[in-house]
Structure formats: C-alpha cells, structure tokens
Amino acid sequence: MKIRKANLEMDTVSVYIHENKKEEQTLVAIPSIKWSTIIPYEENNTSLTRRLEDEFQSAFNSSEDATQLSLKLVQWVREM
Template sequence: MKIRKSYGSNGERTVYIHENKKEESILVAIPSLEWSCFFTYEEAGEELNRQIAESLSNRTVESEASELSSRIRGWTGEM
C-alpha cells in the first residue's frame, strides 16, 4: 500500500492506494472524505479520470475534486 499526501487549496488530504497485482486492480481511498474507488488496469484512462472527478465532486468542491482526480491518475499510473 502506498500513502500519498495531497496539498491543495482545501488543505491536506491523505490518499491510500492499494495495488493488487495478482488481480490487476487498484483500490484508492480518502478517509477524510469517506470516499473510495476500485478499478482494474483495463479501466485506467481518461474516462476513469472523469468518473473519479465526478464521484469526488459529490464529497468536496469541484476544483478539489478535479485536482485530486488528476493526482490519483498520476500516482496510479506510476504503479
């Protein structure tokens, strides 16, 4: 599991990222927002970025949701 900190205009968020290589999937969680997302390697891409931003916008302001989704995509892309 990887733990990342996101520093933005709305403060600090701790993001937990768990990669399951055997099942080729990733679980991302942000406890402070009571939010999580599960996706497979095949689903990763621009469409997933949009879905994550949309889901996060239900929990926080749109600007932070967009910022977090971009960072999550970058972090998960490194794995």
C-alpha cells in the first residue's frame, strides 16, 4: 500500500492506494472525505478521470480541486 499526500487549494488530503495484482484492480481511499473506489486495470484514463471528477464534485466546494485530485489519482494509479 502506498500513501500519498494531495495538496489541493483548500486542504491537503492523504490518499491510500493498494494494488491487487491477482484481481487486476486498485483500491483507492481518502478517509478524510469518507471516499473509496475500486479501479479495474481495464478502465481507460478518460472515463476514469471523468468518473472521479463527478464523484469529487460533492466532496469539494471547488471544481478545480475535484479536477486536480482526479488527475493526480489517475497518474498515481497508472504508475503503479
């Protein structure tokens, strides 16, 4: 499991990333906003970014924070 810090405009959040190679998926969790998701290997970057942005819109007041965090998560998940 990797723990990353995402520096956003409003706050810094800890992001927990666990790769499950056997099931070909990655678990991502952000406890401070009570959010988690499972990302299958086959999900493409465009649809993943869009999905994450939609999910973060309700958690953050700033759409910029939602976009920025979505892009960071996609980058971190794909480099594992």
